[in-house]
Amino acid sequence: MKLEKITTRRPAKKSPPSARSYDDACGAAHALDLIGERWALLVMRELMFGPKRFSDLRAGLPGISANVLTQRLERLEEIGALSRRKLPPPAASHVYELTPWGHEIEPVLGVLGRWAARSPLHDPTLPLSAASLMLSFKTMFDAKRAKGFKARVGFRIGEESFLVRIGDGECDAARGACDDAEVVFAGAATAIAAAVYGGVPLKALEAQGALTVEGDRARAERFTSLFPLPPKM
Amino acid sequence: MKLEKITTRRPAKKSPPSARSYDDACGAAHALDLIGERWALLVMRELMFGPKRFSDLRAGLPGISANVLTQRLERLEEIGALSRRKLPPPAASHVYELTPWGHEIEPVLGVLGRWAARSPLHDPTLPLSAASLMLSFKTMFDAKRAKGFKARVGFRIGEESFLVRIGDGECDAARGACDDAEVVFAGAATAIAAAVYGGVPLKALEAQGALTVEGDRARAERFTSLFPLPPKM
């Protein structure tokens, strides 16, 4: 029996509440101080292929609320991971762009993604942003499977278009026109992921209208085989 | 003027509150669903060199509270990143140990640490756990600087001891006896970090009693030069 809960109210306000830091010299701990808050790393992911506006970011991050996105952008700017620019006159709008250092977060996305892909809980059928899909190509590319293969593959996903260049055991992806691509995929990112990672035949996806493939069909088929998922743990 | 705020109280309880998931097929997003909660990755860091008990973990994670540590351990076990074992009879205690898949988180700690070390906000003089220090050696090792150098370097930090083996452009660290080491550092992790990363001379640290160096002094000096910090961004 509690006798007389003596709430001597001393909320203990130290110096500051130390602003929620790990106070740890370990580099990984400091990284979490910088970008460990919810959504922060995913905001950077969305910016990996170039600047975006506030609403473009929201579109690629279903579930984030406007206030949280605002806070994350402020924090990322404050630490020097991104910069906020004003667009030239007619568009009275802002864009957010990673700094060179901010862009160096890419390997983190790669190793995190490869690690998590081995989890039995990973569900590759969930929605996917265009930036995530392009990053996954760079991450999961298997040079051995691409032996002797050289291609420029275009992607049209919503308003965005990307060009993936494969050759010499390398795989690079960048935002850009598909004009000089030998084959172009057009459709939702999820549909393309179904072809590449889910093993769904291109013809099936085209039949249901989820995807269109224009150009060199053989290259398209070959392309879908270059990104093996790691074995489940 | 607000007329009659019609609080039609519908707290909107969807199906579940969906348990705070990103619902994103991106591998990195799923990784954050798994280990994105506060402290989770640092708990794994403390276990990188072998099993530990509850209080050992608390010691290496100053600031974590018992209930949060309990929750993180439960979650990490649930996802298959660690296992909880009961120690043989006399010690009626538990230890926590990473699974092989859990141990594969190491590259994440490496790339995160390298990235954050370039931040101007990084303060290498903060406290540091022994596990963090050993990981930093594996992360920051510069093979070129170690050309032609071969050594077994022991560390005694509190109750723990580690052996770092350097040779053939490789640097490996493991928990273990220092018996066959050519040189042994004994002291707090922070003092050793001051020598290796802060450029503080060994003699100075020994003079103030922060550190002792036994054995091959030349190897000790050379060792401290092998781990250059990356340039600030």
Add this chain to the structure above:
DNA sequence: CCGGATCCCGGGCGATACTG
């Protein structure tokens, strides 16, 4: 309509006290 700002609310997280 875009790019946020403001408010409310619930739950994650931190601190402390307590228990086997």
Add this chain to the structure above:
DNA sequence: CAGTATCGCCCGGGATCCGG
């Protein structure tokens, strides 16, 4: 020593509001 219980704060989610 190894957790469990409790409580309060503040972060994060959702809706609404507002200036250009």
